[in-house]
Amino acid sequence: MTESSAEDREVVAAFARWAVAAESGDQVAARRCAEEALALARSSNSPFVTVAEALVEEAGGAVVRRPRETPSYSCSFCGAPDGGGHRLVAGPDVFICKSCVDSRVEPRAAGPLRDRPCAFCNKSPSDDATLSATDAHSICDGCVRICVEIFASKGDE
Ligand SMILES: [Zn+2]
């Protein structure tokens, strides 16, 4: 594997620390971990940058980001539109909606589709990732967990 995947693992480790802090209700620690993840993701030009930005904002931090040109997005997995702007989690050029994250807990596709790397972190089954796939994209268990945490922290608005 490449150097960047080791860096991605550091980002994932920071996400994991964030999840623990967020679950324990420690907002200060959660924000610190999210900022750490964002810094790591940015320094390695990781696809996790957008997820990390969302976490920092959820934790009450400010994120300076490039303005988005496209006003609306849709779920890359099922095509559902982004209603209020709160129902999609962004990855690198992919989006996933809450219902896809929820249903992704049970892998749906089998066979060749599952050999595709995760659309969020690019992990493949050879990296010991368990992938769930639709016809369009795959997502690994680790990214599903992160998305579940993000949706949980957003609440059901
Ligand atoms: Zn969806």
Ligand SMILES: [Zn+2]
């Ligand atoms: Zn993944």
